[in-house]
Structures are given as structure tokens and as C-alpha cells.
Amino acid sequence: MSELMDSGLMDYDEALERFDPVLGLEVHVELGTVTKMFCGCPTGFGAAPNTQVCPVCLALPGAMPTVNRQAVEYAIKIGLALNCEIAELCRFSRKNYYYPDMPKNYQISQYDEPIAFGGYLDVDVDGETVRIEIERAHMEEDTGKSTHIGGATGRIHGAEYSLLDYNRAGVPLVEIVTKPVTGTGKAAPAVARAYVAALRDLLAALDVSDVRMDQGSLRCDANLSLMEKGAPEFGTRTETKNVNSLRSVERAVRYEITRQAARLAAGQTIKQETRHFDESTGTTAAGRSKETAEDYRYFPEPDLVPVTPEREWVERVRATLPELPWLRRARQQAEWGFTDLEMRDLVAADGVSLVEQTVAAGASPGEARSWWGSYLGQQANNRGVTLAELPISPTQVAAVVSLVNDGKLTAKLARQVVDGVLAGEGEPDQVIAARGLAVVSDDAPLQQAIDDALAAQPDVAEKIRSGKVQAIGAILGAVMKATRGQADAGRVRELVLKTLGVDS
Amino acid sequence: MTTADEPALTRDDVAHLAHLSRLELTDAELDTYLGQLGVILHSVARVGEVAGDDVEPTTHAVPQTNVFRDDVEVPCLPHAAALASAPASYEGRFRVPQILGEEA
Numbered sequence: 001m002s003e004l005m006d007s008g009l010m011d012y013d014e015a016l017e018r019f020d021p022v023l024g025l026e027v028h029v030e031l032g033t034v035t036k037m038f039c040g041c042p043t044g045f046g047a048a049p050n051t052q053v054c055p056v057c058l059a060l061p062g063a064m065p066t067v068n069r070q071a072v073e074y075a076i077k078i079g080l081a082l083n084c085e086i087a088e089l090c091r092f093s094r095k096n097y098y099y100p101d102m103p104k105n106y107q108i109s110q111y112d113e114p115i116a117f118g119g120y121l122d123v124d125v126d127g128e129t130v131r132i133e134i135e136r137a138h139m140e141e142d143t144g145k146s147t148h149i150g151g152a153t154g155r156i157h158g159a160e161y162s163l164l165d166y167n168r169a170g171v172p173l174v175e176i177v178t179k180p181v182t183g184t185g186k187a188a189p190a191v192a193r194a195y196v197a198a199l200r201d202l203l204a205a206l207d208v209s210d211v212r213m214d215q216g217s218l219r220c221d222a223n224l225s226l227m228e229k230g231a232p233e234f235g236t237r238t239e240t241k242n243v244n245s246l247r248s249v250e251r252a253v254r255y256e257i258t259r260q261a262a263r264l265a266a267g268q269t270i271k272q273e274t275r276h277f278d279e280s281t282g283t284t285a286a287g288r289s290k291e292t293a294e295d296y297r298y299f300p301e302p303d304l305v306p307v308t309p310e311r312e313w314v315e316r317v318r319a320t321l322p323e324l325p326w327l328r329r330a331r332q333q334a335e336w337g338f339t340d341l342e343m344r345d346l347v348a349a350d351g352v353s354l355v356e357q358t359v360a361a362g363a364s365p366g367e368a369r370s371w372w373g374s375y376l377g378q379q380a381n382n383r384g385v386t387l388a389e390l391p392i393s394p395t396q397v398a399a400v401v402s403l404v405n406d407g408k409l410t411a412k413l414a415r416q417v418v419d420g421v422l423a424g425e426g427e428p429d430q431v432i433a434a435r436g437l438a439v440v441s442d443d444a445p446l447q448q449a450i451d452d453a454l455a456a457q458p459d460v461a462e463k464i465r466s467g468k469v470q471a472i473g474a475i476l477g478a479v480m481k482a483t484r485g486q487a488d489a490g491r492v493r494e495l496v497l498k499t500l501g502v503d504s
Numbered sequence: 505m506t507t508a509d510e511p512a513l514t515r516d517d518v519a520h521l522a523h524l525s526r527l528e529l530t531d532a533e534l535d536t537y538l539g540q541l542g543v544i545l546h547s548v549a550r551v552g553e554v555a556g557d558d559v560e561p562t563t564h565a566v567p568q569t570n571v572f573r574d575d576v577e578v579p580c581l582p583h584a585a586a587l588a589s590a591p592a593s594y595e596g597r598f599r600v601p602q603i604l605g606e607e608a
Contacts, residue, residue: 033575040578049596053586054578060589070575091563098526100600149594150602163597166586295524300563308569 015261024223036170038065049165057170071172079116114138336365361398453478
């Protein structure tokens with residue numbers, strides 16, 4: 001907080017007038033293998049602490065690691081999809097540090113010989129393609145999870161210690177590192193977000209990870225530095241960790257731009273450090289000072305022999321690469337008949353797969369897009385959640401669409417049914433039953449309401465009878481009011497005209 | 505890589521290494537280890553005198569590559585056994601002293 005008081009934040013536009021941001025993104029993806037990187041422990045999320053551990057991942061004396069072939073294959077697949085070269089020979093290295101999240105006191109990673117290097121990912125940012133150069137993708141193992149007790153949390157009075165769960169220690173990771181991304185200017189936060197989104201979609205399509213940012217199976221560290229316009233060299237960068245959603249990626253980059261700009265403008269320096277992003281405030285705060293690469297004293301892992309992926313293996317993996325998400329989207333757009341703008345809005349709202357599933361459940365593409373794009377989009381906005389986080393499934397949306405098409409719900413009633421589903425009142429059928437929302441399709445009560453309306457407004461009835469059919473609105477309104485909006489307007493119209501003997 | 509020609513290890517280097525290893529060393533100990541580490545580095549550096557650029561660095565004594573295991577689950581340690589040798593545990597987790605510089 002004192003930092004904020006020191007130099008504050010510079011207005012975003014002003015910051016971009018003086019400085020050019022340089023981005024670097026490191027994305028860690030937990031691979032969807034059944035077992036860990038170097039031992040046969042399962043990798044499932046959410047198990048009781050320390051129930052998915054063995055002598056290898058607990059670093060008990062004498063235990064030796066063995067590489068998971070499937071993890072290597074997934075790493076190759078990721079490398080190929082990112083247009084990387086796959087190393088003819090690569091090794092694992094030890095990254096040494098004293099921190100209890102790894103019981104070995106080192107993490108097995110790759111240092112100067114990553115399995116994949118020199119690729120790129122083309123990312124769509126507001127209709128423009130931005131090429132993000134990939135420096136490398138390397139294999140490593142995830143760390144354990146630490147929980148800090150005491151101090152500010154005061155959970156246990158007077159006690160200050162950390163608790164370690166090693167279930168995650170040893171889960172296979174691939175770390176994907178970009179080259180410095182320059183020249184994005186004001187769009188830097190949007191580019192960062194679009195890159196992580198594209199990478200997430202790509203990894204999901206490759207079926208190598210469940211890419212759940214909320215569960216930490218996809219994590220992003222955002223490096224950012226500023227250089228004065230025209231400066232010959234990059235400035236000092238910070239590395240912001242704990243950026244656990246697409247929105248946070250954007251916010252964290254934006255925040256760092258305004259924070260660093262204010263410091264630099266005030267003649268202060270930027271300290272190379274790890275910072276932590278706080279979701280609740282949208283700010284970053286200094287973490288531990290970063291040890292330099294030298295301090296990690298990387299050296300080749302003596303317990304593991306080199307990996308030399310045969311070219312036949314690499315080509316076999318290449319042959320399994322699926323349709324890439326952006327090509328798939330182009331195909332879907334054509335199939336669904338959406339305009340560029342409609343498709344872009346849908347992509348921006350993260351609604352493509354929801355529309356796809358809604359269509360698969362029987363709705364037309366237009367109806368599916370209309371629901372997810374407008375009414376549900378508003379609901380998600382109001383609640384501050386993503387479309388996918390709304391408590392309604394594509395199947396339920398398709399069911400509502402089908403009820404509307406069958407004349408059992410009007411558009412207005414359909415929204416009420418959706419509201420009911422969102423409020424946790426059950427399936428659409430249950431909401432309709434509980435709230436009494438079904439369209440009044442029995443003609444008898446409708447006829448009664450129509451007769452009443454016509455009797456109450458004889459002048460309107462006369463106009464309609466004489467051919468001024470547009471006057472029917474007043475009668476429709478009265479009937480809808482009488483039936484509390486549950487009548488099918490089309491049917492009411494037919495009945496009114498029939499009653500008055502006018503051809504429809 | 506230190507070669508025989510390069511400047512020797514300094515006392516500050518040893519102090520830095522001790523810090524990275526979270527070892528608290530006295531001045532006398534720093535001097536002792538400065539001498540011992542110097543001898544080790546000097547010995548290792550001699551390898552560089554005989555290995556020319558045409559010799560690939562060897563990182564493993566066994567000339568093998570691609571030793572893999574299948575992605576098949578094997579039984580884990582029973583929970584109690586996993587925690588058995590921990591000096592302290594709490595709610596099924598390993599309990600360690602507070603990590604310095606880390607917010608609670």
C-alpha cells in the first residue's frame with residue numbers, strides 16, 4: 001500500500017503516450033495424464049491432502065523418478081500445435097531452491113534444452129491478427145500446495161507455520177514461454193488476454209489438459225516492463241503471478257502499466273520482482289524478490305537419461321493434431337450463418353462452445369446465439385460471472401427454445417422460465433409447473449377474455465370489424481392482461497378475428 | 505564454468521552460496537569452506553583442460569536415452585505412512601515452520 005502512496009498510478013492513456021509496454025507471458029498447463037510426471041501417483045484434483053503421494057514425489061531416500069511417456073507425447077503435441085521445433089535431444093535439469101513446496105529441495109524442469117522451441121501462435125485481437133512468438137515449451141513437474149497459517153489469518157492463535165499438501169507435487173506441467181511481445185501499445189492488456197484465451201482453446205482442442213483456470217490447471221504469469229518511447233533497451237520487468245482468469249490477465253497487465261509508469265515518471269526505478277495479483281482489488285503487490293537463474297544452480301538431472309524423440313514418433317503425433325480452434329470457428333461461423341460481428345461478439349463472450357452445445361441439443365444456431373448473446377449475456381453481466389458460470393445448461397436453453405417453438409411459451413414467458421432455472425428452481429418443466437407459466441392454450445378461457453375485452457371496448461371492435469385490423473392491439477393488450485401474459489398472442493389474434501368474422 | 509585461469513572463488517561467493525542454501529556460517533567457517541570449495545572447483549576445472557570442443561558434455565554415466573514408463577496408476581503410500589516420518593503434521597498435511605517473507 002505504501003507503494004501506492006509513493007507514486008500512485010498514472011492515467012492509462014497518459015502512460016501509453018510516454019511508454020511502450022513490453023509483455024512476456026509464461027503459461028503453465030497441467031497435463032491431463034492419469035499419473036504424475038515421474039511416478040505412478042494419480043493426478044486427480046480435489047483428493048484429501050497427501051493421499052496421492054509415494055516415495056518418489058515425497059523424495060524419500062532411494063526413490064528414483066521415471067519419465068511418463070504420455071506426458072512427453074503431450075508436450076510434443078503442444079510444441080507442434082505452437083509451430084515449434086521438437087528437440088532431437090533434450091534433458092531434464094534440477095532447479096534448486098529452498099522452499100517446502102518441493103520435498104526434494106529442487107524441482108525437475110528443463111533449462112537450456114527444452115523439448116520444443118521457436119514457434120508462434122497467431123491470435124485474433126479485435127479482428128486483427130497478432131503473431132505471438134513462442135520462445136519455448138518445456139516439461140517440468142508441478143509443486144505442492146502450501147497453506148499459510150497464523151499471522152494475519154489468526155486461524156490458530158500464536159501459531160505461524162505452513163501446511164503442505166503434496167498431491168500436486170509431481171503433476172506433469174508444460175510451461176509455454178513467449179518471446180518479448182512489443183509494439184502492442186494500448187492493446188497490450190487485450191493482447192495478453194487474447195493470447196491466453198487462444199492458448200486455452202488450443203490446449204482444450206488438443207485434449208492434453210482440462211485447462212481449468214479456476215482449478216489452477218492453466219496458470220499465467222504476466223511479465224511486464226515499460227520502455228520510454230524511443231528507448232534502445234527494454235526496462236526492468238516484473239512478473240505478476242496468481243493471475244487466475246482471463247479477465248485478471250487483462251487487469252493485471254493494465255495495472256502494472258499504470259503503476260510502473262507512475263514510478264518511472266517520478267524518477268523511481270522498477271525492481272525486478274515477483275508480484276501477486278489480488279483479484280478483489282485488481283492490484284498487484286510485491287512478493288519475494290526473484291532469485292536469478294544463476295541462483296537456482298540448474299544442472300542436468302543425474303537420475304534421468306536424455307529424451308530423444310524419434311522423428312517417426314513426432315510425425316505420428318503431428319498426424320493426430322485436431323482441427324485448430326480458429327479454423328474450427330471459421331467453419332462453425334459458415335455453418336451457423338453468423339456475420340463476422342456476431343461471431344466475434346460470441347467469441348469475446350466465450351459463448352462459442354455453449355452455442356455449439358445448445359445447437360447440438362436441438363436449438364437453431366440463431367436461437368442459440370440470441371439466448372447466449374443477449375438475455376443470458378445480460379444475466380451474466382449482472383451477476384459478474386462468465387456465461388459458462390451461469391447455472392443454466394445448453395440443454396436447458398435448448399429445452400426452452402423448443403417450448404417456444406411448440407407454442408407452449410411466449411418469448412416473455414420463456415425469459416421467466418430461464419429466470420427460474422437461473423434461480424435454482426429446477427428444470428424448465430419444473431419452473432413452468434411451479435410458477436404456472438404455461439401458455440394458456442385452452443381456447444375456452446381465452447374466448448372468455450376476448451369476449452370481455454370486445455364488450456368493454458365496442459368502438460375498437462367496430463373498427464376491426466370494418467377492416468382496421470391494426471386496432472386489434474388494444475384488444476390483445478386487454479386479453480394479455482387478463483391472462484397475466486400467459487396467452488399466445490398469435491392465437492389470441494386468430495380468435496379475435498374469428499369472433500368478429502374478419503378474415504385473418 | 506571455472507577454468508584454472510579464471511579468478512578464484514571469493515569469500516562473497518561462498519557467503520552467497522550459504523545464503524541460497526539457507527546456511528548460517530560464521531566468518532571462520534566461510535574461510536574454511538572458501539579453501540575447500542576452491543580445491544574442488546580447481547579439480548573440476550582440470551576436466552576442461554583435456555576435453556576439447558569436439559567432446560560432447562556427458563551428463564549421464566549410462567549411454568541410454570528414452571527410459572519411459574506407461575501412464576498407468578500404481579498404488580500410493582497409505583496416508584499415515586506418507587506422514588509417518590514428518591517431524592510435524594496437522595490436518596493431514598505436513599507442517600513446516602513459517603516460510604520467511606511469505607504473507608500468512
